[in-house]
Amino acid sequence: MKNKTEKLLALLDGQPVIPVLKIGDVAHAVPLARALVAGGLPAIEITLRTPAALDAIRAVAKEVPEAVVGAGTILSGEDFVKAADAGSRFIVSPGSTPELLETAEKSDVPLLPGATTPSEIMVLQARGYEILKFFPAEQSGGLPFLKALASPLAAIRFCPTGGISLKNAPDYLAQPNIVCVGGSWVAPDADIEAGNWQRIEELAREASQLKKR
Numbered sequence: 091m092k093n094k095t096e097k098l099l100a101l102l103d104g105q106p107v108i109p110v111l112k113i114g115d116v117a118h119a120v121p122l123a124r125a126l127v128a129g130g131l132p133a134i135e136i137t138l139r140t141p142a143a144l145d146a147i148r149a150v151a152k153e154v155p156e157a158v159v160g161a162g163t164i165l166s167g168e169d170f171v172k173a174a175d176a177g178s179r180f181i182v183s184p185g186s187t188p189e190l191l192e193t194a195e196k197s198d199v200p201l202l203p204g205a206t207t208p209s210e211i212m213v214l215q216a217r218g219y220e221i222l223k224f225f226p227a228e229q230s231g232g233l234p235f236l237k238a239l240a241s242p243l244a245a246i247r248f249c250p251t252g253g254i255s256l257k258n259a260p261d262y263l264a265q266p267n268i269v270c271v272g273g274s275w276v277a278p279d280a281d282i283e284a285g286n287w288q289r290i291e292e293l294a295r296e297a298s299q300l301k302k303r
């Protein structure tokens with residue numbers, strides 16, 4: 091597990107914000123990934139929330155080698171395997187199940203599993219996880235909650251996601267037990283639909299300049 095934690099950290103490479111993407115049309119995947127890379131956010135999370143998601147992951151893995159493509163909204167072992175086979179280099183889930191964790195343990199692809207309560211966190215810690223997603227961050231108690239976890243659960247670091255924006259991201263990133271934040275704000279649905287890659291590149295640049303790294 092140490093290896094996989096290090097692998098995950100190397101892939102994220104200190105990037106302060108991981109864009110959480112919902113891609114409805116596979117044709118948007120490559121230009122969107124290129125815009126995010128150009129804006130300084132190469133590690134991206136394509137969520138399995140649309141029928142196009144697996145093809146989008148495949149297209150980015152093949153055509154945008156500068157990107158570090160990951161998959162999000164992974165709910166089962168089957169999703170994990172499909173996403174990894176499509177070329178995902180890391181996998182993100184909103185929570186965890188024993189079945190998902192068993193599948194992840196057989197793979198070389200690192201998993202960033204979600205947890206919010208001390209008990210969920212302790213179960214994952216006992217299985218060797220040191221970096222967890224904290225989802226939905228704002229709705230689950232946000233920064234005060236994460237600060238309260240830092241002392242009893244000192245070995246765990248978090249990637250909070252859900253309700254994070256350019257406005258509150260700096261406060262999260264200033265907290266030592268936070269590795270990065272995730273957010274959809276850097277790639278708004280309307281800009282993806284309109285092919286507004288320049289604006290997405292600008293939003294990415296703004297986000298990439300927030301601390302950590």
Ligand SMILES: O=C(O)C(=O)C[C@H](O)[C@H](O)COP(=O)(O)O
Pocket residue numbers: 110137162163164182183184225251252253254272273274275
């Ligand atoms: O389903 C998952 O695996 C997720 O990653 C959930 C997303 O992280 C959030 O839905 C993003 O939240 P917003 O930035 O507030 O839009």
